[in-house]
Amino acid sequence: xxxxxxxxxxxxxxxxxxxxxxxxxxxxxxxxxxxxxxxxxxxxxxxxxxxxxxxxxxxxxxxxxxxxxxxxxxxxxxxxxxxxxxxxxxxxxxxxxxxxxxxxxxxxxxxxxxxxxxxxxxxxxxxxxxxxxxxxxxxxxxxxxxxxxxxxxxxxxxxxxxxxxxxxxxxxxxxxxxxxxxxxxxxxxxxxxxxxxxxxxxxxxxxxxxxxxxxxxxxxxxxxxxxxxxxxxxxxxxxxxxxxxxxxxxxxxxxxxxxxxxxxxxxx
Amino acid sequence: xxxxxxxxxxxxxxxxxxxxxxxxxxxxxxxxxxxxxxxxxxxxxxxxxxxxxxxxxxxxxxxxxxxxxxxxxxxxxxxxxxxxxxxxxxxxxxxxxxxxxxxxxxxxxxxxxxxxxxxxxxxxxxxxxxxxxxxxxxxxxxxxxxxxxxxxxxxxxxxxxxxxxxxxxxxxxxxxxxxxxxxxxxxxxxxxxxxxxxxxxxxxxxxxxxxxxxxxxxxxxxxxxxxxxxxxxxxxxxxxxxxxxxxxxxxxxxxxxxxxxxxxxxxxxxxxxxxxxxxxxxxxxxxxxxxxxxxxxxxxxxxxxxxxxxxxxxxxxxxxxxxxxxxxxxxxxxxxxxxxxxxxxxxxxxxxxxxxxxxxxxxx
Amino acid sequence: xxxxxxxxxxxxxxxxxxxxxxxxxxxxxxxxxxxxxxxxxxxxxxxxxxxxxxxxxxxxxxxxxxxxxxxxxxxxxxxxxxxxxxxxxxxxxxxxxxxxxxxxxxxxxxxxxxxxxxxxxxxxxxxxxxxxxxxxxxxxxxxxxxxxxxxxxxxxxxxxxxxxxxxxxxxxxxxxxxxxxxxxxxxxxxxxxxxxxxxxxxxxxxxxxxxxxxxxxxxxxxxxxxxxxxxxxxxxxxxxxxxxxxxxxxxxxxxxxxxxxxxxxxxxxxxxxxxxxxxxxxxxxxxxxxxxxxxx
Numbered sequence: 001x002x003x004x005x006x007x008x009x010x011x012x013x014x015x016x017x018x019x020x021x022x023x024x025x026x027x028x029x030x031x032x033x034x035x036x037x038x039x040x041x042x043x044x045x046x047x048x049x050x051x052x053x054x055x056x057x058x059x060x061x062x063x064x065x066x067x068x069x070x071x072x073x074x075x076x077x078x079x080x081x082x083x084x085x086x087x088x089x090x091x092x093x094x095x096x097x098x099x100x101x102x103x104x105x106x107x108x109x110x111x112x113x114x115x116x117x118x119x120x121x122x123x124x125x126x127x128x129x130x131x132x133x134x135x136x137x138x139x140x141x142x143x144x145x146x147x148x149x150x151x152x153x154x155x156x157x158x159x160x161x162x163x164x165x166x167x168x169x170x171x172x173x174x175x176x177x178x179x180x181x182x183x184x185x186x187x188x189x190x191x192x193x194x195x196x197x198x199x200x201x202x203x204x205x206x207x208x209x210x211x212x213x214x215x216x217x218x219x220x221x222x223x224x225x226x227x228x229x230x231x232x233x234x235x236x237x238x239x240x241x242x243x244x245x246x247x248x249x250x251x252x253x254x255x256x257x258x259x260x261x262x263x264x265x266x267x268x
Numbered sequence: 269x270x271x272x273x274x275x276x277x278x279x280x281x282x283x284x285x286x287x288x289x290x291x292x293x294x295x296x297x298x299x300x301x302x303x304x305x306x307x308x309x310x311x312x313x314x315x316x317x318x319x320x321x322x323x324x325x326x327x328x329x330x331x332x333x334x335x336x337x338x339x340x341x342x343x344x345x346x347x348x349x350x351x352x353x354x355x356x357x358x359x360x361x362x363x364x365x366x367x368x369x370x371x372x373x374x375x376x377x378x379x380x381x382x383x384x385x386x387x388x389x390x391x392x393x394x395x396x397x398x399x400x401x402x403x404x405x406x407x408x409x410x411x412x413x414x415x416x417x418x419x420x421x422x423x424x425x426x427x428x429x430x431x432x433x434x435x436x437x438x439x440x441x442x443x444x445x446x447x448x449x450x451x452x453x454x455x456x457x458x459x460x461x462x463x464x465x466x467x468x469x470x471x472x473x474x475x476x477x478x479x480x481x482x483x484x485x486x487x488x489x490x491x492x493x494x495x496x497x498x499x500x501x502x503x504x505x506x507x508x509x510x511x512x513x514x515x516x517x518x519x520x521x522x523x524x525x526x527x528x529x530x531x532x533x534x535x536x537x538x539x540x541x542x543x544x545x546x547x548x549x550x551x552x553x554x555x556x557x558x559x560x561x562x563x564x565x566x567x568x569x570x571x572x573x574x575x576x577x578x579x580x581x582x583x584x585x586x587x588x589x590x591x592x593x594x595x596x597x598x599x600x601x602x603x604x605x606x607x608x609x610x611x612x613x614x615x616x617x618x619x620x621x622x623x624x625x626x627x628x629x630x631x632x
Numbered sequence: 633x634x635x636x637x638x639x640x641x642x643x644x645x646x647x648x649x650x651x652x653x654x655x656x657x658x659x660x661x662x663x664x665x666x667x668x669x670x671x672x673x674x675x676x677x678x679x680x681x682x683x684x685x686x687x688x689x690x691x692x693x694x695x696x697x698x699x700x701x702x703x704x705x706x707x708x709x710x711x712x713x714x715x716x717x718x719x720x721x722x723x724x725x726x727x728x729x730x731x732x733x734x735x736x737x738x739x740x741x742x743x744x745x746x747x748x749x750x751x752x753x754x755x756x757x758x759x760x761x762x763x764x765x766x767x768x769x770x771x772x773x774x775x776x777x778x779x780x781x782x783x784x785x786x787x788x789x790x791x792x793x794x795x796x797x798x799x800x801x802x803x804x805x806x807x808x809x810x811x812x813x814x815x816x817x818x819x820x821x822x823x824x825x826x827x828x829x830x831x832x833x834x835x836x837x838x839x840x841x842x843x844x845x846x847x848x849x850x851x852x853x854x855x856x857x858x859x860x861x862x863x864x865x866x867x868x869x870x871x872x873x874x875x876x877x878x879x880x881x882x883x884x885x886x887x888x889x890x891x892x893x894x895x896x897x898x899x900x901x902x903x904x905x906x907x908x909x910x911x912x913x914x915x916x917x918x919x920x921x922x923x924x925x926x927x928x
Contacts, residue, residue: 006727006730006731006734006735007731007735009727009728009731010727010728010731010732010744013724013727013728013806014747014748016803016806017748017751017803017806017807018751019762019766019803020751020758020759020762020763020766020803021751021754021759021762023762023765023766023772024758024762027765035765076656077656077657077660078657080653080654080655080656080657081654081657081658083653084650084651084653084654084657085654087650087653088646088647088649088650088653089646089647089650090646090647090648090649090650090651090654091647091651092651093650093654096654096658096661097654099658099661099662099665099666100657100658100661102661102665103665105856105857105860105861106860106864106905107860107861107863107864107865107881107904107905107908108861108864108866109864109865109866109881109884109885109901110669110672110864110901110904110905111665111668113672113884113888113897113898113901114665114668114669114671114672114901115664115668116888117668117671117672117675117894117898118664118667118668118671121671133664134664136660136664137660137661137664137665140657140660140661155355155357157353157354157355157357158357158359158360160322160324160344160351160353160357161351161353161357161359161418162359162370163324163344163345164322164324164344164345164349164350164351164419165345165350165370165371165418165419165422166345166346166371166373166374166422167345167373167374168345176359179361180360180361194753195753198753198754198755198756198757200756200757200866200867201866201867201881205885205888205889214755214756214757217755217757217758218757218867221761221871227761230758230761231758233758234755234758237754237755237758238754238755238758241750241753241754241755242750242754245746245749245750245753249742249746253742
């Protein structure tokens with residue numbers, strides 16, 4: 001066997017990684033209220049309970065609005081930054097890029113409290129909008145990481161060729177650059193959507209009275225009788241994330257294949 | 269032959285990248301309909317100079333004139349020049365047809381006319397029937413052809429080629445060299461080729477500008493460049509050249525008398541010896557093929573010098589010998605055509621080497 | 633445009649074009665990241681008055697944060713937990729990265745990476761909560777062991793404590809550790825390893841003398857990328873840590889949202905960032921020393 005013990009180890013490791021996710025549907029379809037083994041019987045009642053839960057629906061709506069807006073805004077901002085950093089040399093580039101990428105290594109609690117402080121000082125009321133501001137901040141670095149590789153694999157002479165053949169800088173962008181980085185843009189949109197949808201701490205600090213889905217889930221953990229419903233919700237969310245990520249991965253690979261670049265692995 | 273009108277003119281072109289002086293006063297004109305090469309080692313400024321014609325590179329001072337007009341006033345997308353890029357820059361998301369027809373988008377042609385023009389362009393480069401293929405499914409040679417067709421479809425006055433053959437293997441490269449020459453004759457426009465391959469430049473060009481460190485060292489037709497290089501640097505870059513120290517004994521308008529180490533005293537015609545002072549310590553150079561080893565029984569030549577074979581390199585059609593001439597410190601290289609009756613000599617063989625003063629070039 | 637488009641702009645003002653291009657993103661980061669960080673830095677030197685912040689300069693918040701036993705214990709615990717998580721994550725991840733890079737067929741590498749990353753992207757909250765379920769008093773582990781008759785009463789040392797926090801965080805940040813190490817291993821020229829063995833080294837010595845030093849940049853990246861966010865994690869200590877497992881993020885949250893003491897909360901936040909920075913620089917310093925020979 002190739003890899004021998006390494007392979008065994010890696011498989012055990014995968015089981016460790018997936019352990020919680022595998023348990024999720026087991027409890028979601030279990031008809032007991034207590035989350036423990038042994039399982040008592042199959043039931044879909046927890047899924048049914050999701051249908052009749054107005055606060056949950058509000059939270060889902062808020063989260064979707066936030067995630068969609070965040071995805072669009074952070075991808076747009078990331079397009080500018082990725083293009084600037086891959087194409088131009090300018091003074092202060094390292095510093096500015098460092099600042100923009102900082103949320104990647106900054107504990108989210110710090111981002112949350114500092115934003116909360118400044119919003120309160122500026123007397124801006126907490127709402128969906130303020131959550132979006134925070135989410136764009138933390139999603140943009142991820143989008144830049146994805147888009148930079150898309151822009152990097154663009155041969156600069158492609159732009160020059162289009163320009164040489166009579167196009168303007170703008171039409172060159174539209175006809176050549178945009179189609180070529182489009183897979184990157186789509187995967188950036190999907191990733192930032194996923195991050196925003198899942199983000200808890202910033203939303204917890206900045207949402208005010210308009211709870212997002214994770215904030216709602218967090219609040220439900222206090223009530224043991226609500227937990228199976230959350231398991232059902234989690235099952236749906238996990239399936240949704242896996243679907244979105246698979247689509248993102250598909251587009252990322254297609255982008256690489258198009259530009260003929262070598263696959264260097266995942267999103268990060 | 270009548271001299272053709274000037275198509276491109278460089279007037280004291282200077283280019284700085286920050287502190288780096290990339291082009292240091294380029295003066296040259298390129299004629300209409302000429303196959304012109306910019307030849308030099310990497311970093312000599314040849315690609316930069318080509319890109320100033322295309323308009324991708326601004327210049328710091330001086331002027332570039334295209335067909336008599338100051339190019340500074342014309343943006344790159346309006347210039348009557350088109351470029352074949354080193355990487356070919358084939359748009360990977362478009363088909364061959366869409367690539368080739370890309371430049372026609374703004375011409376406002378109807379579908380039929382467009383299709384006809386694209387078909388003609390593809391036929392010209394031998395790619396008829398490839399129109400619907402995806403660009404990324406092409407081989408290196410085919411990409412090269414697509415790039416050519418795409419650049420030529422706009423009927424530019426000048427076609428710029430930036431090391432277009434460097435990515436191809438040797439066989440393919442030689443084939444494309446011939447095709448490019450034919451293509452240039454067929455379309456009759458100016459081709460400007462950037463290359464670091466001296467052989468490629470010699471094969472293809474009407475005239476060649478040899479560049480070193482941002483300057484044109486010599487601009488001549490291939491034969492003059494090969495036979496009468498003006499500097500040691502040019503001589504060294506193009507083909508193989510032997511150098512021997514020499515002393516100028518007398519310098520007159522019709523040539524000079526020199527004492528060459530190992531070869532003795534001889535006279536070099538004025539066109540192979542730039543003027544200079546008497547008694548000067550200089551160098552003379554000569555090509556390997558201007559020396560001949562005389563085999564036993566061959567008649568004595570007017571000039572011959574004995575030596576010992578030090579190294580033998582067999583090439584099939586040719587054999588190169590490094591021969592240490594008596595009285596010279598370093599060996600000289602000479603080449604002999606391999607013909608029946610002339611066996612390849614062994615290392616250590618004593619040989620008579622015939623040479624001619626006509627083949628000597630004096631460098632100051 | 634009379635001056636001619638691209639060439640002029642490319643030549644004269646690449647810097648200006650670059651700055652113009654990055655300005656929307658940079659402005660956003662300055663306004664909503666640099667300015668807020670600066671603000672909490674300032675706050676940390678001000679005085680808390682009930683319902684307002686009094687603008688008198690003071691070190692009192694820092695003195696409180698660093699001398700009060702309660703805060704000191706929590707900060708120290710955060711550091712220890714983050715170090716333990718980092719060590720566990722990186723050590724456990726290395727063989728996986730090594731396996732994927734050296735033994736997995738190239739065409740299947742991205743599938744493996746994808747499988748490794750997926751759990752990271754799925755609802756963090758629910759994943760953490762599930763660890764609570766797994767490790768809890770009536771949790772999967774306990775009920776399983778009870779059911780099998782291995783233990784007679786539930787194990788208590790696995791729930792609501794620092795150990796549970798470490799396990800949960802190690803799980804959450806696993807992909808973060810694998811990917812940088814994998815990337816570093818991928819960059820290693822395989823012929824170097826053959827050269828090592830060709831020169832008479834055993835497989836293990838080749839690993840120690842060639843592979844490991846070359847993989848070090850990836851290991852350091854993994855260390856930093858795990859260590860920095862874990863020290864500031866909020867959800868895990870909150871859900872599985874119990875009172876003994878609280879970490880600095882919980883403390884900050886407490887000061888901000890419950891006690892409304894922004895200056896002290898800011899001082900703790902700034903202190904946490906300082907700890908993170910010092911620790912990170914220490915890791916980088918270690919790396920540089922380690923690589924002093926072959927590196928630059």
